[in-house]
Amino acid sequence: MSENPTACILVIGNEVLSGRTQDANVKYIATRLAEIGISLREVRIIPDVHDTIVNTVNEMRASFDHVFTTGGIGPTHDDITSECIAAAFGVPWEPHPEAWERMERSYKPGEFNAARQRMATMPRGATLINNAISIAPGFSMGNVHVMAGVPRIMQAMFDTLAPTLRGGTPIQSRAVHTGGVPEGRIAEGLGAIQDRYPGLDIGSYPYYRPTGNGVAIVAKGTDIAAAEAAIAEVSALMIELGGTPVPGEPPV
Amino acid sequence: MSENPTACILVIGNEVLSGRTQDANVKYIATRLAEIGISLREVRIIPDVHDTIVNTVNEMRASFDHVFTTGGIGPTHDDITSECIAAAFGVPWEPHPEAWERMERSYKPGEFNAARQRMATMPRGATLINNAISIAPGFSMGNVHVMAGVPRIMQAMFDTLAPTLRGGTPIQSRAVHTGGVPEGRIAEGLGAIQDRYPGLDIGSYPYYRPTGNGVAIVAKGTDIAAAEAAIAEVSALMIELGGTPVPGEPPV
Numbered sequence A, B: 001m002s003e004n005p006t007a008c009i010l011v012i013g014n015e016v017l018s019g020r021t022q023d024a025n026v027k028y029i030a031t032r033l034a035e036i037g038i039s040l041r042e043v044r045i046i047p048d049v050h051d052t053i054v055n056t057v058n059e060m061r062a063s064f065d066h067v068f069t070t071g072g073i074g075p076t077h078d079d080i081t082s083e084c085i086a087a088a089f090g091v092p093w094e095p096h097p098e099a100w101e102r103m104e105r106s107y108k109p110g111e112f113n114a115a116r117q118r119m120a121t122m123p124r125g126a127t128l129i130n131n132a133i134s135i136a137p138g139f140s141m142g143n144v145h146v147m148a149g150v151p152r153i154m155q156a157m158f159d160t161l162a163p164t165l166r167g168g169t170p171i172q173s174r175a176v177h178t179g180g181v182p183e184g185r186i187a188e189g190l191g192a193i194q195d196r197y198p199g200l201d202i203g204s205y206p207y208y209r210p211t212g213n214g215v216a217i218v219a220k221g222t223d224i225a226a227a228e229a230a231i232a233e234v235s236a237l238m239i240e241l242g243g244t245p246v247p248g249e250p251p252v
Helices: A025-036 A050-063 A081-089 A097-106 A114-118 A151-164 A183-196 A224-240 B025-036 B050-063 B081-089 B097-106 B114-118 B151-164 B183-196 B224-240
Strands: A006-012 A039-046 A066-070 A093-095 A121-123 A127-129 A138-141 A144-147 A172-178 A201-209 A212-221 B006-012 B039-046 B066-070 B093-095 B121-123 B127-129 B138-141 B144-147 B172-178 B201-209 B212-221
Touching (some): A006 A025, A006 A050, A025 A066, A081 A138, A093 A097, A097 A114, A114 B183, A121 A138, A127 A144, A144 A151, A183 A201, A183 A224, A183 B114, A212 A224, B006 B025, B025 B039, B025 B066, B025 B151, B039 B050, B050 B066, B081 B138, B093 B097, B212 B224
Parallel strands (some): A006 A066, A066 A144, B066 B144
Antiparallel strands (some): A039 B039, A093 A121, A127 A138, A172 A212, A201 A212, B127 B138, B138 B144, B172 B212, B201 B212
């Protein structure tokens, strides 16, 4: 659909697979990647299991231009992402001089213990991803960008990382919605519009809100003029079918 | 960790990868699977692309006891999950007599159009997953369970499906939290506790709340007595380190 660089996200953590934690990082990263013109193609959520992490990282870094990981870089026994990245790249997992020095300096004497030292231990060759919130950095290793799982720390790391990524053409969208035309009636005409705009991704999303039900149509792509033209055609179709199109997404 | 049946979730939809939509189905399914003793091992989020869906379904149905898919079974051009499941199984995609008859009956004459007929068209051999909300059913094909993307419809389908699934031993959890001991100080003792309870999955989750920051420790497994014993040891460790353990997860 576009020549933009590609990406995937790897969410690492038993807590998402167990249902304890609602992931909030995918939506943030996905939104930001679209803005800088990187095409997010896949997300995987996997457990804190060494071989699973190593094999998945190696599969994904060969398949996509960028791999973004979240989770598993804290000080406890279930934080094994960093050592798994080293294993995936076949390099030693060793103290990173800059991270080590900075973390050691931030703790009182005796408090930079073995568990915290793990957060300054990285694959050889890693580049730090600093952030404004946590003293412990993330890191990039080749095309793999390793970030925290806690959303506000992850976001701070992504903000540091984003300007360093080679992007493409931003992906923009236009939308229209109506309560007056069921999805099953607009579907045929909508398919014809999609066929006329092969460079766009046109999606149809029913909504159910206290203020009423309806369907939202969203056109996305790198060509914003095409998205606007397609949504104008969708609006005309809604009117033809007896509905009243309202520009944009429905209110939440 | 357990002999429970295994599962994966396949979230199908460009709208999650674009950042438009926050997935809400993984947490629901994950929680329910834990209750009925099915071990969720992986989640993938993929786009509405034919070959990607077919290949991913075939990979996952060979790797796990159950595959749960969400999304892509509506009436519009971007709803291609059902035909992709047929392609994955190498069977015809054809009208399902029971679904067809029921849907045809629910519409006024002339309104059961081609787009809506797609929702009654299924892989040969599919078993319907009815639901109380939408007239259009999901379906199971072998070990692949195909459900809607709209959360309340997906949940209604899962409720129909759940009693038919062979489960195992429910996965239960116990938790304790404290604001008094940083994760980096509890990590060493926590690792030793995990080593003593290899059948449990003990996780450490820092939290940041308006009411205060701290760390929550959660022990999960099929042996609830072991989880209680492990959490008692964690509580003792928190006290030893000068903290005040509070049973359960921190308030939201």
